[in-house]
Every structure is written in C-alpha cells, then in structure tokens.
Amino acid sequence: MNETEKLHISIKNKILPTKYLYDDKGSKLFEDICNTEEYYLTRTEKSIVQKYAKDIMAASSAEEFFELGSGSSKKTKILILEALKYRKKLTYTSFDISKKALEMSKKELKTISKNLSIQLVKGDFINDLKNIDVGKDRRLYLFLGSTLGNFNNQMAISFLYNLSKIMKKKDFLLIGIDKIKDHDVIKSAYNDKAGYTEKFNKNILDVINNKYNLDFEKNNFTHSITFNKSNNQIEMYLTSKTKQVINFPNKEKILIEQGDKLLTEISRKFNDKTIKKIFSNSSLKIRKTYFDDNKYFSLYLLNSKL
Ligand code: SAH
Ligand code: TRP
Numbered sequence: 340m341n342e343t344e345k346l347h348i349s350i351k352n353k354i355l356p357t358k359y360l361y362d363d364k365g366s367k368l369f370e371d372i373c374n375t376e377e378y379y380l381t382r383t384e385k386s387i388v389q390k391y392a393k394d395i396m397a398a399s400s401a402e403e404f405f406e407l408g409s410g411s412s413k414k415t416k417i418l419i420l421e422a423l424k425y426r427k428k429l430t431y432t433s434f435d436i437s438k439k440a441l442e443m444s445k446k447e448l449k450t451i452s453k454n455l456s457i458q459l460v461k462g463d464f465i466n467d468l469k470n471i472d473v474g475k476d477r478r479l480y481l482f483l484g485s486t487l488g489n490f491n492n493q494m495a496i497s498f499l500y501n502l503s504k505i506m507k508k509k510d511f512l513l514i515g516i517d518k519i520k521d522h523d524v525i526k527s528a529y530n531d532k533a534g535y536t537e538k539f540n541k542n543i544l545d546v547i548n549n550k551y552n553l554d555f556e557k558n559n560f561t562h563s564i565t566f567n568k569s570n571n572q573i574e575m576y577l578t579s580k581t582k583q584v585i586n587f588p589n590k591e592k593i594l595i596e597q598g599d600k601l602l603t604e605i606s607r608k609f610n611d612k613t614i615k616k617i618f619s620n621s622s623l624k625i626r627k628t629y630f631d632d633n634k635y636f637s638l639y640l641l642n643s644k645l
Contacts, residue, residue: 343551343587350585350593354602355577357489358436358463359546360539366439368539370411375531379524380485381414383636384515388414391629391638392421398627398640399511401479402426405471407464407502408486409433411443415481416451418513423452432458434471465494468501478510485517485636488572488607492617499621506643512623516637518630519608522566529564529573529606537562540575543603552588559583560601571613573606614639 349356361369373381388395401422406415412433422429433444441459448457460471480502487495502512529536540562544555560577567574578600585593595601609617618625618641627640 355543357604359543361437362546363439365542366437368535371535377527377531383631385414387629387631387638388417392417396421399479402476403430403478405432405478406481407434409435409444410440412447428454430456434460436463473505480512483515495617496620503622503643503645512641514639516614517608519571519610526566540603554586571608575604576600
C-alpha cells in the first residue's frame with residue numbers, strides 16, 4: 340500500500356496520522372507549547388533529569404547517546420554535559436522525522452564541546468528502526484517527552500519490543516512517562532491560553548494538503564481537546580463546522596459531514612501498573628525509576644531482556 344492509500348483509509352476512519360503534526364512549523368509550535376505555563380511536562384521532566392543526571396550516567400555508563408524523536412534536545416543536553424565530565428569522546432545521534440527538530444538539536448548542542456560528535460538522522464521511528472546502525476559501544480537510547488503516550492497500547496508494545504530487539508545486552512533505554520494526576524491539570528496542559536496547541540493541531544491540515552495535494556479548508560474546522568477518563572488519555576480533534584468533500588488527485592473523494600470529528604493525536608497518562616505491564620510485554624526490564632516530588636512524571640531506565 341502506498342502512502343496516499345494509507346492516508347485515504349486513515350481519513351475514512353476519521354484519523355489524521357500524527358506524524359504530520361511535525362513539519363517545520365509544527366516543530367516550532369511544539370517548542371512554544373513546551374514553554375507555556377500550563378504544559379507541566381517539559382519542566383517537570385527537565386527537573387528530574389537535572390536532579391538525577393549523575394545517577395543516570397553512573398547507572399548506564401553510556402559511551403554514546405541515541406535519541407528517538409529528539410525535538411530540540413534541550414533536556415538531553417543536561418545528560419550530555421554530565422557524560423562529558425568523565426568521557427573524552429561522546430557521540431550523540433538525533434533521530435527525528437522533522438528536519439526542523441534536527442536543526443534545533445544541532446543548534447542546541449554544537450557549541451558544547453569539541454569532544455562531542457553530533458549525528459543527525461531523519462527517519463520514522465515506527466518504520467525505520469530496524470535499519471539503524473546499532474553500534475558497538477554501550478548505547479543509551481532516549482525516548483523523552485511522553486512520546487510513548489502518543490501510541491495506543493498495541494503500537495507502544497510493538498515499538499518498544501522492536502527497540503528491545505535491537506538493543507545490545509549492555510545498552511540502556513531512558514524513557515519519559517507522564518502519570519495520571521488531577522484531570523484539570525492535565526487538561527489545561529493541552530489547552531494553553533496562548534493558543535499554541537490549537538495552531539499545532541490545525542497545522543496538520545496544511546501539512547497534509549501540501550504533501551498530498553488535498554483541499555482541506557482549515558477554517559472549516561474547530562480545535563478541541565477532551566480527556567477520555569476511561570482510557571486516561573487526552574484526545575485532540577478537528578471538528579468539521581460544515582459538510583465538505585475532500586478531493587484526492589486521483590479523483591477519489593471523501594465526504595466529511597458537519598460535526599465529524601477527526602482525531603489528530605492521543606496522549607496517554609499511565610499509572611505504575613499499566614506502564615510496567617507495557618515494559619514487561621515488550622521484553623524490557625526496569626533498572627531504575629526516577630520521579631518528581633508531585634509524582635507528575637517518571638523516568639525509567641531499562642534494559643532489554645532479549
Ligand atoms: N523529545 C522531545 C520532543 C518530543 S515531541 C521532548 O521531550 O521535548 C515528539 C518528537 O518526535 C518531535 O520532535 C517529532 O518531530 C518526533 N516524531 C514524531 N513522530 C515521529 C516519527 N514517526 N518518527 C520519528 N520522529 C517522530
Ligand atoms: N508528546 C506530547 C504529549 O503527549 C505531544 C503533544 C503536545 C500533544 N501537545 C499535544 C499531544 C496536544 C496531543 C495534544 O504531551
């Protein structure tokens with residue numbers, strides 16, 4: 340199946356593929372979201388990294404870093420600086436689908452030290468993981484920012500299991516997980532007053548229009564966020580204000596009714612039990628757990644059991 344056919348099926352099922360949120364503009368908007376008062380995730384995860392950087396580096400003894408979906412690498416920078424206190428040479432690879440994210444990462448890290456070598460790899464962590472160079476050195480994989488929460492259960496397990504398969508015995512994975520907490524705190528993180536989340540959401544239509552030559556009319560959609568209590572997940576939607584027809588270049592059409600809701604992203608929140616089950620189903624073993632005083636967010640350091 341080619342990409343257009345996949346997209347067609349997805350839209351028919353009222354889902355827009357998440358990866359299209361992250362073009363240049365989307366990556367910039369994501370950074371803006373991270374800096375809002377409401378978005379507690381980034382600053383909380385950063386505080387945990389800061390507090391436990393020494394411990395994380397001692398426990399993993401990493402000789403190189405490989406970050407999946409790095410964004411701007413701002414939090415990882417703290418760990419890199421810690422590692423460089425003891426290491427003469429360190430390689431950091433940023434693997435991201437967004438060119439802009441790779442550029443931001445490079446800008447953040449390039450002046451740190453001549454002992455740091457930076458590699459940028461543009462790729463899709465769902466499809467391209469099997470092709471990466473697994474290296475010989477003791478590698479620390481990083482998967483921060485609660486990105487695992489953007490996968491449903493089956494995708495999360497298959498992603499982590501694939502990672503577990505390519506991890507060498509001595510490699511570690513550091514993963515950032517957002518926990519269940521007061522629902523109002525969660526909801527406001529995804530509904531910032533400045534409106535960056537709304538722009539981030541609507542930008543997906545521009546990306547899809549440009550890439551597939553479609554004619555979604557951005558102004559005919561409204562942005563909304565709901566917290567699904569039975570699944571403990573944020574759901575982000577674009578709701579059509581009108582009846583509209585989306586024309587595909589191959590002349591196929593998709594009818595969208597007034598009030599139809601297109602899902603653009605989920606963000607799951609976990610408790611200890613649910614996340615531990617995912618790790619064990621993915622053949623990963625927890626070596627260390629780190630969290631903040633409020634227990635808003637956790638970092639897990641894991642090994643492969645394979
Ligand atoms: N780790 C950063 C960014 C998290 S946002 C932080 O903690 O702030 C998610 C990141 O994953 C973005 O940089 C986005 O471009 C990237 N991403 C999203 N889907 C991807 C995919 N399918 N393959 C690779 N990278 C992806
Ligand atoms: N990984 C981020 C998160 O789950 C992605 C994100 C930012 C997001 N803002 C969002 C997901 C709004 C859904 C809705 O927090």
